[in-house]
Amino acid sequence: xxxxxxxxxxxxxxxxxxxxxxxxxxxxxxxxxxxxxxxxxxxxxxxxxxxxxxxxxxxxxxxxxxxxxxxxxxxxxxxxxxxxxxxxxxxxxxxxxxxxxxxxxxxxxxxxxxxxxxxxxxxxxxxxxxxxxxxxxxxxxxxxxxxxxxxxxxxxxxxxxxxxxxxxxxxxxxxxxxxxxxxxxxxxxxxxxxxxxxxxxxxxxxxxxxxxxxxxxxxxxxxxxxxxxxxxxxxxxxxxxxxxxxxxxxxxxxxxxxxxxxxxxxxxxxxxxxxxxxxxxxxxxxxxxxxxxxxxxxxxxxxxxxxxxxxxxxxxxxxxxxxxxxxxxxxxxxxxxxxxxxxxxxxxx
Amino acid sequence: xxxxxxxxxxxxxxxxxxxxxxxxxxxxxxxxxxxxxxxxxxxxxxxxxxxxxxxxxxxxxxxxxxxxxxxxxxxxxxxxxxxxxxxxxxxxxxxxxxxxxxxxxxxxxxxxxxxxxxxxxxxxxxxxxxxxxxxxxxxxxxxxxxxxxxxxxxxxxxxxxxxxxxxxxxxxxxxxxxxxxxxxxxxxxxxxxxxxxxxxxxxxxxxxxxxxxxxxxxxxxxxxxxxxxxxxxxxxxxxxxxxxxxxxxxxxxxxxxxxxxxxxxxxxxxxxxxxxxxxxxxxxxxxxxxxxxxxxxxxxxxxxxxxxxxxxxxxxxxxxxxxxxxxxxxxxxxxxxxxxxxxxxxxxxxxxxxxxxxxxxxxxxxxxxxxxxxxxxxxxxxxxxxxxxxxxxxxxxxxxxxxxxxxxxxxxxxxxxxxxxxxxxxxxxxxxxxxxxxxxxxxxxxxxxxxxxxxxxxxxxxxxxxxxxxxxxxxxxxxxxxxxxxxxxxxxxxxxxxxxxxxxxxxxxxxxxxxxxxxxxxxxxxxxxxxxxxxxxxxxxxxxxxxxxxxxxxxxxxxxxxxxxxxxxxxxxxxxxxxxxxxxxxxxxxxxxxxxxxxxxxxxxxxxxxxxxxxxxxxxxxxxxxxxxxxxxxxxxxxxxx
Numbered sequence: 009x010x011x012x013x014x015x016x017x018x019x020x021x022x023x024x025x026x027x028x029x030x031x032x033x034x035x036x037x038x039x040x041x042x043x044x045x046x047x048x049x050x051x052x053x054x055x056x057x058x059x060x061x062x063x064x065x066x067x068x069x070x071x072x073x074x075x076x077x078x079x080x081x082x083x084x085x086x087x088x089x090x091x092x093x094x095x096x097x098x099x100x101x102x103x104x105x106x107x108x109x110x111x112x113x114x115x116x117x118x119x120x121x122x123x124x125x126x127x128x129x130x131x132x133x134x135x136x137x138x139x140x141x142x143x144x145x146x147x148x149x150x151x152x153x154x155x156x157x158x159x160x161x162x163x164x165x166x167x168x169x170x171x172x173x174x175x176x177x178x179x180x181x182x183x184x185x186x187x188x189x190x191x192x193x194x195x196x197x198x199x200x201x202x203x204x205x206x207x208x209x210x211x212x213x214x215x216x217x218x219x220x221x222x223x224x225x226x227x228x229x230x231x232x233x234x235x236x237x238x239x240x241x242x243x244x245x246x247x248x249x250x251x252x253x254x255x256x257x258x259x260x261x262x263x264x265x266x267x268x269x270x271x272x273x274x275x276x277x278x279x280x281x282x283x284x285x286x287x288x289x290x291x292x293x294x295x296x297x298x299x300x301x302x303x304x305x306x307x308x309x310x311x312x313x314x315x316x317x318x319x320x321x322x323x324x325x326x327x328x329x330x331x332x333x334x335x336x337x338x339x340x341x342x343x344x345x346x347x348x349x350x351x352x353x354x355x356x357x
Numbered sequence: 358x359x360x361x362x363x364x365x366x367x368x369x370x371x372x373x374x375x376x377x378x379x380x381x382x383x384x385x386x387x388x389x390x391x392x393x394x395x396x397x398x399x400x401x402x403x404x405x406x407x408x409x410x411x412x413x414x415x416x417x418x419x420x421x422x423x424x425x426x427x428x429x430x431x432x433x434x435x436x437x438x439x440x441x442x443x444x445x446x447x448x449x450x451x452x453x454x455x456x457x458x459x460x461x462x463x464x465x466x467x468x469x470x471x472x473x474x475x476x477x478x479x480x481x482x483x484x485x486x487x488x489x490x491x492x493x494x495x496x497x498x499x500x501x502x503x504x505x506x507x508x509x510x511x512x513x514x515x516x517x518x519x520x521x522x523x524x525x526x527x528x529x530x531x532x533x534x535x536x537x538x539x540x541x542x543x544x545x546x547x548x549x550x551x552x553x554x555x556x557x558x559x560x561x562x563x564x565x566x567x568x569x570x571x572x573x574x575x576x577x578x579x580x581x582x583x584x585x586x587x588x589x590x591x592x593x594x595x596x597x598x599x600x601x602x603x604x605x606x607x608x609x610x611x612x613x614x615x616x617x618x619x620x621x622x623x624x625x626x627x628x629x630x631x632x633x634x635x636x637x638x639x640x641x642x643x644x645x646x647x648x649x650x651x652x653x654x655x656x657x658x659x660x661x662x663x664x665x666x667x668x669x670x671x672x673x674x675x676x677x678x679x680x681x682x683x684x685x686x687x688x689x690x691x692x693x694x695x696x697x698x699x700x701x702x703x704x705x706x707x708x709x710x711x712x713x714x715x716x717x718x719x720x721x722x723x724x725x726x727x728x729x730x731x732x733x734x735x736x737x738x739x740x741x742x743x744x745x746x747x748x749x750x751x752x753x754x755x756x757x758x759x760x761x762x763x764x765x766x767x768x769x770x771x772x773x774x775x776x777x778x779x780x781x782x783x784x785x786x787x788x789x790x791x792x793x794x795x796x797x798x799x800x801x802x803x804x805x806x807x808x809x810x811x812x813x814x815x816x817x818x819x820x821x822x823x824x825x826x827x828x829x830x831x832x833x834x835x836x837x838x839x840x841x842x843x844x845x846x847x848x849x850x851x852x853x854x855x856x857x858x859x860x861x862x863x864x865x866x867x868x869x870x871x872x873x874x875x876x877x878x879x880x881x882x883x884x885x886x887x888x889x890x891x892x893x894x895x896x897x898x899x900x901x902x903x904x905x906x907x908x909x910x911x912x913x914x915x916x917x918x919x920x921x922x923x924x925x926x927x928x929x930x931x932x933x934x935x936x937x938x939x940x941x942x943x944x945x946x947x948x949x950x951x952x953x954x955x956x957x958x959x960x961x962x963x964x965x966x967x968x969x970x971x972x973x974x975x976x977x978x979x980x981x982x983x984x985x986x987x988x989x990x991x992x993x994x995x996x997x998x999x
Contacts, residue, residue, distance in 0.1 A: 017844075030851070032863065061846045066682070077851050077864065082843040084685060085853025087708050090678045093670065097679030098843075101641050101666055102686040105843050123678070126671035327666060334661035341663030343634050347627055347798050348615060351417045351562050355611045 012133070012209040015103045016062045023054035030080040036071060041192035041218035045139065046078055048198045056106070056206055063106045066095040068115040071146050072139035072218070075110040089120025092127040092136065099133050100324045106206075109136040114144050117153040117173050124213075125182035130323040131210035135202075138175055138215045139192075143224035156305050161223075176299040176315055179213045180292045185320040186212035187295065189312045192219060193232050197243075197312065204314055210322045230307050242301065244313030246287040250298070259283075260301065269297040271309055287317045384593075385600045391450035392556065392604055393458035396548070397475045398467030399436050400429060400443045403545040408445025410549055410566060414558035416618035416795055419606030420449040423910065424620075425457035425983070426791045430648065430731040437491075437499050442474040453610035455910040455917075457792065459985040463555075465548055467522070469497045472506060481514040486551070488544065490523035518597055522547055529587035533580045543584035550588025555601050560589065614797040621760035621789035622649070624796065625719065626656035628767025630663050633689045635768070636775055636807035640665045641688035643679035645672055645698060648731040649787040650721040653693045673701035677718070681705060684714040685852075687811065687842035689771060693719040696738045697728065699745065706780050707746040708854045710878065713829075713838045715774035715781075717767075718742075718752075722786040724981050733981025734787035736906050737957035742782040743935060743964070749875045751882040754782040754934035758909035760789050761796035766932065768805055775809050777885055778837040784934070786956075788983045789907045812839035812848055817860070828852060828862040836881035883936050890929050890938040895920065898927040900997045901948040903973070905931040905961055907983065908954055914986035915993055924997055934961070937968070945971045952976055952996045954989055 028050040036042045053063070063081040067073035069088035076083030086094050091109045099107040109127075116124045116138050127134060143161070144150040150163040154175065158167035179187045186208040190201040198216065205212035217228045230236045242252045242260065250260040251274060259274040259282035272278060289295070295316040302310040335341075394411070398404045405426055415422050425446040434441030448458035463484045466472035468491035479485070492507055506512055507519055526547040530540040546567070553560055564582050571578035592598050619627075633640035644654045646669070658667040666683070670676040677692040684690035692702065699706075699720050709716045722738045724730025742754050753773050757766035763785055770783040815824035816839060828850045829838050841848040850862060858865035859873055892901070893916070904912045909930050916928045929944060931937070945951055945965065951973045953962040959975030966973050976992050978984055 032851075059844075059846070061849055062844050064685075064843050077853075079851075081849050083849075083851035084682075084712070085851065085855065086678075086681075087704055087854055090674060090705065093675035093678030094682035094685075096675070097641060097643055097668065097682030097684075097690070098686045099682075100668060100679070101639065101683040101688045102843065105686070122671055123675055126675065327668075331661045331664060331666070338662045341630070341634075341660060341665075343631060343663075343801050346630065346660070346663075347801075348617070350617050351413050352615050352617045352798065353417050353419050354615045355419070355608055355613055 012207055013056065013058060013106055016106045017059040017104065019057050019059050023057065023060070025051045025054060027060060028053045028080050030078050032077045034078050035074065037222050039221040040071070041141065041220070042072060042075070042139065044192045044195065045137070045198065045216055045218060046075065048195050049137075049202065050079070051195075052199050052202045055203070058106050062104055063108070064095075064098060065108045065110055066091045066098065067110040068112075068120055069146070070112040070115045070144075071220075072110055072112040073115060089115055089118070090123060091115070092120065092123040092134065095134050096127055096130070096132045096323075100327055103133070103324050103328060107134050109134055111136065111138050112145075113138065113140045113142060113152045113154040113175070117175060117178070121153075125178070128179055128182040128184040128211050128213060131183075131185050131320050132323045133210060133325075135205050135212045136214065138213060139218040140175060140215050141218045141220040141224055142172075142227050143220050145220050145223055149223035172304055174299055174302075174304065175213070175215045177296060180296045180299060180316060184213050184316065185210045185318050186314070187316045188213070188314040189215045189217070191217045191228060191231055191312060201314065204317060208317055210320055228307065231310055231312075240308050240310055242309060242311040244285050244287070244298065244311050244315065246285055246314065246317075248285055249282040250285050250311075251282060260298070269294070269301060271301065287314045289316075290318065292316055384598075386603055387600055388603050388605070390452060390604070391448065391454065392463065392602065393446065393448045393461045394463045394465070394552065395444055395446040395461040395475060395478075396465045397442055397444040397471035398545070399470070400431065400434050400441050401436065402443070402467045403542075404443045404445050404467070407545045407549050408447060410563045411552060411558065412447055412618055412793060413562055413566070414553060414560065415447065415449045416616070417562050418559055419608060420604055421452065421454050421607040421610050421795060422447060422449040422618070422793075423454055423457045424448075424793045425788070427982070428732055437468055437470050437496050439470050439474050439500055442471050444471070444475060449604060451605040451607050453607065455914040456983070456986055459987050463552075465552065467491060467544070467548070469502055469506075470500045473500045473502065476512075479515065482516065484516045484518065485512060486518045486520055486548070488522035488548075489519045490521045520551070520591075520597070525587065525591060526584050529584055530580050533576065533583070535576075535580060539577075540580065543581050546581045546584040547588035547591070550585040550590075551592045551598075553585075554589045554592030555598065557601060557603050560585070611795065612797060616795045616797055618793050619761055619764075619796040620791060620793040621757065621763040621785055622652040622721070622791070623656060624761050625757070625763035625767050625783070625785060625790075626653050628764040629653075629657065629689075629691055629717070629771070630660055630665065631764070631801075631804055632768050632771035632807055633663065633665070634801070635804050636689050636771065636809060638687065638689040638809070640691065641680060641683035642667045642691045642693065643670055643676040643683070644668070644693045645670050645676045647673070647695045647698050649723055649790045650693045650695050650698070650719065652790070653719065653721075673698040674705060677702040677705040677716075681709055681712070681714065681716055684709070684716050685712070685843070687840070689717075689775070690715065691717040691719060693721070695721050695723050695731075696725045696741065699738060699741055703746050706752060707748065707750045709780040710746070710750040710752060711854050711857075712852050713778045713878075714840070715778055717770050717774055717781055717783055719783045719785065721790045722784060724979070730981045732787065734907065734983060735956050735979060735981065736784075736786055736908070737960065737979065738784060739905075739934060739957065739960040740963070742784055749879060751879050752780050752782055752935065753777070753882055753885055754784060756784045756906040756932060756934055757789060758906060758930055758932065760792050760794050763789060764796070768807070769932070772805060772807055773885055775807055776837065777835055777881060778840055779882065784906060786907050809840065812841035812845065814847065826850060827860045829857055830860050831877070836877060836884060885936050887933040887936060887938055889940040890931065890944055892944055893928045895925050895927055898925040899949040900925075900952060900993070901927045901929060901945070901950070902952045902954065902993055903929050903931065903945070903961070903965070904954055905934055908956065911984035911986050911989050912954055915984075915989035918986060918990040919993055919997070924994060926993060926997060931961070934964075937965075941965070942969045945969050945973070950974065950996055950999070952993060954978075954984060954992070956983070
């Protein structure tokens, strides 16, 4: 296993997907994208080979946050937006656990936005799965912080007014050390992203485009329909030129005038200029520029894959190191000596 | 009985310092049984440090003592203004005392603002030591003195000692390579030296403290020590101070043991570390800085070698969230805050009630509502602690009564949290947090055993005979549910804020189940084992005074006054506010009158009126300061005579 999970005990026997299914009936709406994500995660877990009792799923509130009930691991379904904070306390105090956060666009980016950005900057050893369906599902269909401007919903009959967040851009701006995007229906891609996230040391944020077939059906069809996807989706692979479209006719190049990225038709003249994706680049600048390529309304030019994966000191490791250093410097805490510290005096009989 | 300082006196340079330093005997020495001193100056004058040092000297001398720091919320309010005045009051005695004192016998005023802000609290005849260097026309005008109070006769009723503290300090430090400004900064140490002479305080501890505080700047350390000694010598030689005073050690007031002076926040921090050791669980603090609770975060952060993890969160909600996550993982989890922070944490406290995990919520109460008075004390969060959540969400409440008692109260709160798997409120306040008193240091083997047993295996047999783990199957005695921490094989389970089925813990929307779960959570808290309320009764007393929290000192002092004058009154003080002691109803009904003094508008009084149908009389003060004993005695006398 990777270094990221070296403190987590291994499973004694080989595991299968059904080991990770709890006895609870799954209660999402029929056709919800959450089913596909659950299946992908349950299918991926045996590959990690971790002792099931050392895996914890923590969630907030929302449709996606029911996820822990369906995983046969330890789990906590907490309160709206607070899962990253709760998971931070758990992960920071228990380095022998593999801690996963399941959240949605409302939970993570609206009510819990503060906790998300701070978990990312701290680089706590958490894997955050952000199910983005660009709508509020559990409260029955209000617009979310990732909804496109002008969205008509129950709370915005004349169209929503606020500009959406781009979760990948936000995470990169919040000093995230691992940021990826994938799609619920692409199990192979989703699993590969989970694999890389699990191997990452520190906080990994995975934005998963997830279809809400009740309140925002077809939100990501352009990325799923084979024909359209070819033109709309940019698959990022570390070390590979960023090319897409039919016969990879399109590519991403740097605009020499602005330094920004743009999409061009690849020609023999400009072929050498096509950007080669470097997920491990020290600076997040290019990853950020990639995150801005997608049109928030049409989703054209949407990159998926791992935008950024860099090594950075991990909060829980640092915290534990400080405890060790304190013992080394001062010796293991002696309560009697602590209580009797400072100026004392003795009253004798 | 004797009292002695356990640390040997340090004789760094062979000069006459430390324990042995005594006034030369050419002046009168008078014996006093108690003294109240108040140091007052600008926020930047170092009055809190001066007070702390005088307190340490006094503690090591063996007097009983009680302190009251009082400072503005602004870090450096405009110099020389009334809002910028910071003060430190210390009451010390040769006998057992309970409060920082009502009215100072001695005021040290470092500037006109300090004089103006404090002179009203002085009884006629009190001694006033003023720094005359600061009494310039402009400084006096700034606070509204048209004429100099040092010359216009307005202080004739007091014993005034005009001392050019700044000039004398600068003069004493002329051989040091310091700018005038740097030298002036040591004037608080000059004042401390003078007061140390006046009251025969041991000086060795202060010199040792200064050397260690300025270990990296030995010049500054030596300059401060020189100023301190110059202040002492000034008292010894100048004719203005004809008398010095002795206050004998309070040896008889203290049981045998080793003592130290301790503030409420320090005692509370130590209590948490002790609880972690006694429970054999790692301590995890999730906290966001807030006055007057931040010192607990600071203190615990120093003790990582005890396995203490401190997490300064992005906000109050994350502070308690992280703590709750750590509790799920098997830590002794704590969050520390003040009233505004509790408001933000309420939803997570409700989650902890639903998850039934141990969690300490420490509320160092301050003046409210909203931001209120951050540096002043109040007891107005009691009802917030009791009821400030959605749904039926009972939380046990424990309150310390004195600064040193914060240690024991922290252990008691931890006992309840760990035994009953519940969040617990620990309600301290600003007065306890910053005030200090002598504390008999307990031996670790005197501390309660708080060991817990995590769930290790299945606890339920299903109908088909197979074994299962039910996370909400309760201990029949305590009604606590098992604490199964991640990493325990076979006990994988999911918990959450949605209503749970009794036993299995699975989501349940069943109406009868919800009714049952609401009642059993309440029954669990109601059934917590708390000691009976002890009553300090007096034959023939028909009036009971009932208090909780930091009013213990003033109430007890008031009761003593009443009894000394022949009045009859009984006293009881609550440590447990939820649940109340089993005998509380009977205690209340045994008296004709029940008076409840509180630093709020009658919150405990409301609770006991509602629960026991007793016509309790509230007596309330919400001015940011603790009750004065005299004022309380007067109010209680009126109730007795009514």
